[in-house]
Amino acid sequence: MRLLSYLSEFMIPILIFYIVAMGLVKKKTVYEDFMKGAKEGLFLIGKIMPTMIAILVAVNVLRASGFLEFVSELFRPVAEKIHFPQALIPLSIMKIFSSSGATGMLLDLYKEYGADSYIGKIGSLILSSTETIFYTLSLYFVTAGIKKTRYTLAGCFVATISGIIASVMLAAYF
Numbered sequence: 806m807r808l809l810s811y812l813s814e815f816m817i818p819i820l821i822f823y824i825v826a827m828g829l830v831k832k833k834t835v836y837e838d839f840m841k842g843a844k845e846g847l848f849l850i851g852k853i854m855p856t857m858i859a860i861l862v863a864v865n866v867l868r869a870s871g872f873l874e875f876v877s878e879l880f881r882p883v884a885e886k887i888h889f890p891q892a893l894i895p896l897s898i899m900k901i902f903s904s905s906g907a908t909g910m911l912l913d914l915y916k917e918y919g920a921d922s923y924i925g926k927i928g929s930l931i932l933s934s935t936e937t938i939f940y941t942l943s944l945y946f947v948t949a950g951i952k953k954t955r956y957t958l959a960g961c962f963v964a965t966i967s968g969i970i971a972s973v974m975l976a977a978y979f
Contacts, residue, residue: 852947853947857944860902860939860943863902874895876895877895880894890923901937902938902940903937904937904940907937911925926979930975930976931972934972935965936961938958938961938962938965942957942958
């Protein structure tokens with residue numbers, strides 16, 4: 806176990822050394838290539854930063870305004886019919902927008918119900934089997950310059966709903 810811990814401490818320096826060594830062996834201009842990549846990275850950050858700020862603001866507005874609780878009450882009859890815990894509706898909605906926001910909500914659910922509870926298990930499975938749709942779409946489509954998403958959003962929602970259904974089914978059996 807100590808060997809694994811020791812190796813993990815040196816993994817990043819070893820990786821950096823390996824990249825520089827391979828660049829030198831292949832007679833590449835390592836520093837110039839690094840600087841070129843750094844410039845491209847800064848340009849990319851400048852390109853996606855407005856989208857990231859908009860998503861962060863939207864997530865904070867959703868949490869602070871009580872909108873998630875309002876939607877949870879709207880979906881209560883449907884959730885009761887399909888035996889979906891109402892406490893997980895806000896988590897499912899938040900996951901569509903922000904993974905870190907959903908993680909914070911899941912930690913709150915752990916405190917209230919316990920990590921090994923039925924709700925805790927479903928919540929954990931939801932976070933690991935769904936994607937942050939709007940974050941991912943905005944990040945990748947803005948970066949690639951895609952304006953028309955066609956059926957991507959609908960496909961993402963189908964995949965997310967499938968992940969939520971699978972989460973409930975798996976938690977029921979384990």
